[in-house]
Amino acid sequence: MKKTLLEMRNITKEFPGVKALDNVNITVQEGEIHAIVGENGAGKSTLMNVLSGIHPYGSYTGDIYFEGQECRHLNIKDSERLGIVIIHQELALVPYLSIGENMFLGNEQHRYGVIDWDQTYRKAKDYLLMVGLEEDPRTLIKDISIAKQQLVEIAKALAKNVRLLILDEPTSSLNEQDARKVLDLILKLRQEEGITSIIISHKLDEIEYCADRITIIRDGCTVETLDKKLDNVTEERIIRGMVGREMSSRFPQRENTIQDEVAFEVKNWTVYHELYTERKVVDNVSLNVKKGEVVGIYGLMGSGRTELAMSIFGQAYGSNITGTIVKNGEVLELNSIAEAITSGISYVTEDRKENGLLLGSSIMHNITLPRMDFVSKGGRIDKYLERKT
Ligand SMILES: Nc1ncnc2c1ncn2[C@@H]1O[C@H](COP(=O)(O)OP(=O)(O)O)[C@@H](O)[C@H]1O
Ligand SMILES: [Mg+2]
Incomplete structure (x- = not known):
């Protein structure tokens, strides 16, 4: 008989104007890997934030039981004391602190009120070994890859005596390759340390690979929980649960609107690294986009996709850029972002919070910002024009 580790009953959570969770139920058994799947905005992260106390007791309705005890978490510390540790989608490590410092942040190893650095780094090393990361714990976070940072987050969770590890995407x-490493680690931790995990993902192949049970959430409601051993778990069934209708084809037919005319062309585009100017990051790329066409640029992380796009966008990235850009038959010399914008090229950044938006400014201001010339008169923003635009 399997033991229930966590039970969340009838969880309802409202934000102003949105019911993010509507009577959600989920039960997690000790030692299992439980996947939560659902479309963007289904409520997966909110459910985990309720569990970890980020949304404190009183801001939701419903009950949470962990090892049979009712939980009323008021903050993250409360849930971590029980060994519930959440790793957010946007990693929360401090870039200018070392791996070891990050690992024990808020949980400092000390003796007589003084931080014990020997112990910090010795223990850090042990936890790094557990997650298969051979890195000096004195290395700064900013100097290691995102994939390694993810492993550091897991090591950090282990340092907190984790009983239930929650990984949000x-x-x-x-x-x-790196994704597989993380999944294999979660499997290994279950095998060797008996660690129970909740993994949020919408990559069905990953869920197939590591999950024992799968809870599907749609529009804030639990659809069903499937057991890989008992139920007939197919991708079709999961997708149907996630989107709420039969998917006759995963890629619906679309009307073809592509015209023969080439609207945009990049020829022999070569870009060198911005700082390490001897390093080539884009090597002789050529592509063309026809009118009405959507062209995808595909490649692994680090292959140069963003660098290609940004360098085309008024040389927003790179050094010693060579090649030709042709738009509607006309060769463009784009030496600045402003020139790219006035030539009718737009770029939506990968990291919108960091590079794309002014989070402290209004939606209106953000929308009109790239084209001040549309909304200003005599060097001043015209409120009327701005609103109209
Ligand atoms: N802090 C918040 N304030 C207001 N609305 C929120 C907040 N967090 C999430 N939401 C809303 O709740 C819904 C569920 O969001 P979320 O749990 O992040 O979805 P998922 O993780 O499944 O993509 C969405 O409509 C989202 O906009
Ligand atoms: Mg989420």
């Missing part, structure tokens, strides 16, 4: 910014 842990592989979303990893390439396939």
Whole structure:
């Protein structure tokens, strides 16, 4: 008989104007890897934030039981004391602190009120070994890859005596190889340390690979929980649960609107690294986009996709850029972002919070910002024009 580790009953959570969770139920058994799947905005992260106390007791309705005890977490510390540790999709490590410092942040190893650095780094080393990372714990976080940072987060969770490890989309910014490493580690931790995990993902192949049970959430409601051993778990069934209708084809037919005319062309585009100017990051790329066409640029992380796009966008990235850009038959010399914008090229950044938006400014201001010339008169923003635009 399997033991129930966690039970969340009838969890309802509302934000102003949105019911993010509507009577959600989930039961996690000791030692299992439990996947939570659902479309963007289904409520997966909110459910985990309720569990970990980020949304404190009183801000939701419903009951949480961990090892049979009712939980009323008021903050993250409360849940971590029980060994519930959440690793967020956007990693929360401090870039200018070392691996070891990050690992024991808020949980400092000390003696007589003084931080014990020997012990910090010795223990850190042990936890790094557990996650298979051979890195000096004195290395700064900013100097290691995202994939390694993900492993550091897991090591950090282990340092907190984790009983239930929650990973919110842990592989979303990893390439396939690194993603597999993370999944294998979760499997290994279950095998060797008996650690129970909840993994949030919408990559069905990953769920197939590591999950024992799968809870599907749609629009804030639990659809069903499937057991890989008992139920007939197919991708079709999961997708049907996630989107709420039969998917006759995963890629619906679309009307073809592509015209023969080439609208945009990049020829022999070569870009060198911005700082390490001897390093080539884009090597002789050529592509063309026809009118009405959507062209995908595909490649692993680090292959140069963003560098290609940014360098085309008014040389927003790179040094010693060579090649030709042709738009509607006309060769463009784009030496600045402003020139790219006035030539009718737009770029939506990969990291919108960091590079794309002014989070402290209004939606209106963000929308009109790239084209001040549309909304200003005599060097001043015209409120009327701005609103109209
Ligand atoms: N802090 C918040 N304030 C207001 N609305 C939120 C907040 N967090 C999430 N939501 C809303 O709750 C819903 C569920 O979001 P989320 O749990 O992040 O979905 P998922 O993780 O499944 O993509 C969405 O409609 C989202 O906009
Ligand atoms: Mg989420």
